[in-house]
Every structure is written in structure tokens, then in C-alpha cells.
Amino acid sequence: MILVLMILSPITGAIVLGLWGHRKIAPLLNIAFSLLTFFLTLILGEEVSLHGPLVALDENLFADTFSSLFLVITGGVAATTSFFSLRYMTIEASHGRLTPERTRLYLALYQIFVLTMIVVLASNNLGLLWVALEGATLATVLLVGWTRTPAAIKASWKYFILCGVGIAQALFGTILLYFASEKTLGPGGTALLLTHLETVKSQLEPTVMSLAFVFFMVGYGTKVGLVPLHNWLPDAHAEGPTPISAVLSGLLLNVALYAILRVKSLADGAIHSSMPSNLLMGFGLASVLLASISMWKRQDIKRLFAYSSIEHMGLATLAFGIGGPLATFAGLLHMTTHSLVKSAIFFAVGHIVQTSGSQKIPSIREVALRTPGLARALLAGGFAITGLPPFALFASELLIITEAVKRIPFAVPFLLLALFVTFGVLIFRILEISEGGPSMTTKPLPPLPKLTFFPIWIHLGLALILGTVFPATLYSVYQKALLVLGGPHGG
Known part of the structure; x- marks a missing residue:
């Protein structure tokens, strides 16, 4: 129950x-x-x-x-x-x-x-999964446009149209998967049940499954924010309420990638080729590269961290495309830590935007003088999200790069360049926000209640623990998850 x-x-x-x-x-x-x-x-x-x-x-x-x-x-x-x-x-x-x-x-x-x-x-049930993701789309559309400003309404419509097209592609993929499975499992609801599909995935028609996976990848990839399906994400983060930005980056992107990984497990068993992995690697690498370039001239703080989310989901997708136990473990760790760190960053950003009255970086400088607690939180979040040790994103990114050297060495220089650019841009912007001046006002503000910082430091503290003393219980959970994703070799 x-x-x-x-x-x-x-x-x-x-x-x-x-x-x-x-x-x-x-x-x-x-x-x-x-x-x-x-x-x-x-x-x-x-x-x-x-x-x-x-x-x-x-x-x-x-x-x-x-x-x-x-x-x-x-x-x-x-x-x-x-x-x-x-x-x-x-x-x-x-x-x-x-x-x-x-x-x-x-x-x-x-x-x-x-x-x-x-x-x-x-x-x-993959049909129920599709319905639930469509429900998430509709709920998010209303939440993004919650402020009812012209920019928010435009962003919510853009989100609705792009993700609506994407979810339609995923529906077609679901239909194709049903056609491939009903010959083995028979007509009815069991043909879409993951537990039943896993037992017969080697018997599914490879050609149909290949086509179905492409539609799933495009459809649910839109929800993940993978390039070139990402255009809705920066607008939705910039115009929606900051709590929704936190759960969009921290949760919804993970959920959509989870759906892709469930289908990839079936496709790997049916197709017996590297096509699903190659698709994930292609989308993932493109997302990392374009997101890092797009951060360069961002002047909106929420839009800046929206592109950071695209980059990190691209890294996780790349890891699952590379496959193998280490890369798959790194992908799971990256998704986990990104959820914690990025939501913590948006908590800090939300308070900074409210106290400054603006999302534009030139208008919210000297945060360290006006609200030093928020400046410290944002700086710690910046160190964590850029993959500096001892935070867990350092470990996951190091594992991804190590495995990329073995599997796709030609892409490693581009990957390293993108990570270097992202690090430089984010640290520069965070220091500009914290210490740069002059801003609209340099008057210190009243101290924020301690409860304000509770969610931020809880999340960053957990990211620190995962990067230093990885709990044995959680390690066991990850090992079992590797078996679910791809057998004893994790992909």
C-alpha cells in the first residue's frame, strides 16, 4: 500500500x-x-x-x-x-x-x-508514464505563467508548444513500442508494462524498436532540455516563479531523463547495436557544448543558471550513452548531485532577486555587502555546480571524462573546453554579483531569518557528503540501480 x-x-x-x-x-x-x-x-x-x-x-x-x-x-x-x-x-x-x-x-x-x-x-505502464509527463507539462505551463506578465505568458506558451510537440513524438514512440510488443505479450495492457517488457525485450522487433527509441529520445529529450530541443528552458526559468525554477531544474529534467533510460534499457535488449548509446552521446555532447557557449553573454541570473542546467543534463546523458559501470554510476551521481546543488542555487538566487528587485546582473551587484549570508550561499553553490572538489559533481565529472577518454577520445578536447568555459563564466558572474559594483543600492539589508538558509545549506551539505564520504548504504543502492539499467555491466 x-x-x-x-x-x-x-x-x-x-x-x-x-x-x-x-x-x-x-x-x-x-x-x-x-x-x-x-x-x-x-x-x-x-x-x-x-x-x-x-x-x-x-x-x-x-x-x-x-x-x-x-x-x-x-x-x-x-x-x-x-x-x-x-x-x-x-x-x-x-x-x-x-x-x-x-x-x-x-x-x-x-x-x-x-x-x-x-x-x-x-x-x-509506459502509457501511464506518458500521461503523467503530459500532466507535468500542463501544470508547469500554468506555473510558469503564474505572474501573468507578458513575458511570463510568452514563456509559458513557448513551453507549451515545444513540449507539446515533444510529448506527441513520445506518444508515437509509445504506440510503436506497443506494436513491437503485442506480438509477444499479446494485445492488452501488459504489452506496455515495464516488468513484462523486460522479460521479452530480446524478442522485440529490432527495426520497430529502433524507430520507437528515436521518437522517445526526441520526445522526452525535449523535456530534458537537450539541444536542439532546449529553447523553452531558459525562458521558463527566467520568467517563472523561482521555486518552480528550482523544481524544474532539480526534478523535472531528471524525471524526463529517467523515462528515456527506462526505454533505452528495452532498446538495448532488442536492437543489439550501439544506436541508442550513440544517440545519447550525440545529444549529450551537443548540449554541453552549446550550453557553455550560450552562458557567455547572459545578463539574466536565472537564465544563466538555466543554461547551466542544460549543460549538466547533457553531461548526465553523455555518461549514460558511454555506458559501462563507471560511466553509468557517474551519470546517476551527477543527476543526484545536480538536483541538490541546482535547487540550492535557485533558492539563493530567488532571495537575491527579491531583495534586489531585479534579475539583471548589473542591478544586483554587491550582494556580499547588502546580504552577506546570501553571497556566501551563492559562492558555495557556484563552487559546487562548477565541479570543484570536494563536492560530488567533481567526482562525477572526473569519472565521465575518464570514461570518455576510453570510448570517445576525439570528443574529450571539446568536452574539456566546454567545462573550462562554463567554470570561468559562472565563477566570474558569481563574483561580479557578490563583489562587483556599483549596484542600484549599497545599503545593507536587515538580516534574513535563519530558516531562509536551511534548505540551501542542507542541499549543499549533502552534495559535500556525497563528494567526500559516500555512504555505504547509498553505494549499495547505486549498485542495484546499475543492474536495473543494464545488467552487471551497467549499460
């Missing part, structure tokens, strides 16, 4: 907040429901670790080590983002930009957004 309860939690939260989200206690209720969901994902993770995969609702829901890992990450980041939202919305209300109706809409949609991501990760 834990799978069902885990899904019922955000459903109940959405209903309650949809009815009473305009009341003063509503943001606290949002935190309570988010914490409950996180607690249930932890219980689920323990159950899977002790007793193996779980199924529910006539096999339509399913959790193994791979999915439970990202369910815990999703529940945890969603919970800390709900804490961040409390302070964020308080400031928005004090500036007169928040009405009770808009608060209710935001909180209800937030729970729906969390629900759709959890359903994707807990889905055993």
Missing part, C-alpha cells in the same frame, strides 16, 4: 489547497503535505531495499531500486522547496504581487506538479 499512499498524499494536498489555499495557513499545509510525501518515499525506499521491487494497482504502479532512488530525491527536493516557497511568497505578498486566489492556484498546482513527477517514477 505504500505506493498508493505515496500518490494519495499529493492528490489530497492538491484538493485541500485547491479549496483552502487562500487561507493564511495554506503555505504551512503545503509544507506538511510535501513532508508527508517525502516521508512516504523514504519508507518506500527502505521497503524496496529490504524486500525488492513492489507493485500495486494491477501492476500499473511499480518501484525498484532505480525508481525509488529518484522518488526519494523528488520527495526531498519538493519538501525543501516548499520551505523556500513559504518565505518567497511572504515577500511577494509584502510587495503586493500576491492575491489569495493566486496563492491558492500556486499551492494547488505545486502539489499537482509533484504528483505527476511521482507517478512518472512509480509507473510500470
Whole structure:
């Protein structure tokens, strides 16, 4: 029943907040429901670790080590983002930009957004997985346009159109996969169940599966923000509320890549060629290169870190394309740590933008003088996201480069150049924001409540632990996830 309860939690939260989200206690209720969901994902993770995969609702829901890992990450980041939202919305209300109706809409949609991501990760049915990702698209469209400014409306429409086209490609891929599997599994719902498909993947028609994987890669790759399907992502981050930027970068991109990896496991077993891996490597490398170039002249702080998200998802995709135990382990570690660090950065950026009244970097300099706590948090996040030791992204990037030298040595110089450019741009911009001047005002602001920094330092602290003392329990989880992704060799 834990799978069902885990899904019922955000459903109940959405209903309650949809009815009473305009009341003063509503943001606290949002935190309570988010914490409950996180607690249930932890219980689920323990159950899977002790007793193996779980199924529910006539096999339509399913959790193994791979999915439970990202369910815990999703529940945890969603919970800390709900804490961040409390302070964020308080400031928005004090500036007169928040009405009770808009608060209710935001909180209800937030729970729906969390629900759709959890359903994707807990889905055993590829049709249900597609529906849940489409639901995430619709919820995000409304959240990106939540401020109702012309730029926000434009960004939400752009997101809707591009991701709508992408999700349509994924639907066609799902249909092709069904045609390939029904000959073996028979017509009906079992032909789309992952647990059944895994047992017969070597018997699936290779030509049909090759075509299906291309559509899945393009369709769900749009949601990941892979180049050249990435154009929606910088606009959505720049114009949407900062808490939504945190969960978009920290969670939704992971969830979409998770869907691709599930299908890749099937394609590898059916096609018996390197085509799926080559596609992932191509999309991943292109994303890293273009994102690093695009950061060069960014003057919007949220747009800058949006391109950073494209780069990091490109690195993770490249790792899974390279394959093998080390590269696959690096991809999982990279996804995990990026979720923690990038959401922490957006928490800091959100407070900086609110205290400065602008997202433009020239207008938000001298943060170290005005709000030194935020400057320290942003600098620590910058060190972590650029892959400096001892944070875990250093370990994952080092492993990816090491494996790339073995598999695609011709691409290593371009990869290193892109990482070097990204490092230089991000550190320069963060120092410019913290120490550069003059800004619009140099007057120190009142100290922020300590609770403001709680989600930031929790996330960065976990990224530090993963980079220094990798817990044995988590290492065991990663080993089991490698088996799910590609047998004993991890891909």
C-alpha cells in the first residue's frame, strides 16, 4: 500500500489547497503535505531495499531500486522547496504581487506538479508514464505563467508548444513500442508494462524498436532540455516563479531523463547495436557544448543558471550513452548531485532577486555587502555546480571524462573546453554579483531569518557528503540501480 499512499498524499494536498489555499495557513499545509510525501518515499525506499521491487494497482504502479532512488530525491527536493516557497511568497505578498486566489492556484498546482513527477517514477505502464509527463507539462505551463506578465505568458506558451510537440513524438514512440510488443505479450495492457517488457525485450522487433527509441529520445529529450530541443528552458526559468525554477531544474529534467533510460534499457535488449548509446552521446555532447557557449553573454541570473542546467543534463546523458559501470554510476551521481546543488542555487538566487528587485546582473551587484549570508550561499553553490572538489559533481565529472577518454577520445578536447568555459563564466558572474559594483543600492539589508538558509545549506551539505564520504548504504543502492539499467555491466 505504500505506493498508493505515496500518490494519495499529493492528490489530497492538491484538493485541500485547491479549496483552502487562500487561507493564511495554506503555505504551512503545503509544507506538511510535501513532508508527508517525502516521508512516504523514504519508507518506500527502505521497503524496496529490504524486500525488492513492489507493485500495486494491477501492476500499473511499480518501484525498484532505480525508481525509488529518484522518488526519494523528488520527495526531498519538493519538501525543501516548499520551505523556500513559504518565505518567497511572504515577500511577494509584502510587495503586493500576491492575491489569495493566486496563492491558492500556486499551492494547488505545486502539489499537482509533484504528483505527476511521482507517478512518472512509480509507473510500470509506459502509457501511464506518458500521461503523467503530459500532466507535468500542463501544470508547469500554468506555473510558469503564474505572474501573468507578458513575458511570463510568452514563456509559458513557448513551453507549451515545444513540449507539446515533444510529448506527441513520445506518444508515437509509445504506440510503436506497443506494436513491437503485442506480438509477444499479446494485445492488452501488459504489452506496455515495464516488468513484462523486460522479460521479452530480446524478442522485440529490432527495426520497430529502433524507430520507437528515436521518437522517445526526441520526445522526452525535449523535456530534458537537450539541444536542439532546449529553447523553452531558459525562458521558463527566467520568467517563472523561482521555486518552480528550482523544481524544474532539480526534478523535472531528471524525471524526463529517467523515462528515456527506462526505454533505452528495452532498446538495448532488442536492437543489439550501439544506436541508442550513440544517440545519447550525440545529444549529450551537443548540449554541453552549446550550453557553455550560450552562458557567455547572459545578463539574466536565472537564465544563466538555466543554461547551466542544460549543460549538466547533457553531461548526465553523455555518461549514460558511454555506458559501462563507471560511466553509468557517474551519470546517476551527477543527476543526484545536480538536483541538490541546482535547487540550492535557485533558492539563493530567488532571495537575491527579491531583495534586489531585479534579475539583471548589473542591478544586483554587491550582494556580499547588502546580504552577506546570501553571497556566501551563492559562492558555495557556484563552487559546487562548477565541479570543484570536494563536492560530488567533481567526482562525477572526473569519472565521465575518464570514461570518455576510453570510448570517445576525439570528443574529450571539446568536452574539456566546454567545462573550462562554463567554470570561468559562472565563477566570474558569481563574483561580479557578490563583489562587483556599483549596484542600484549599497545599503545593507536587515538580516534574513535563519530558516531562509536551511534548505540551501542542507542541499549543499549533502552534495559535500556525497563528494567526500559516500555512504555505504547509498553505494549499495547505486549498485542495484546499475543492474536495473543494464545488467552487471551497467549499460
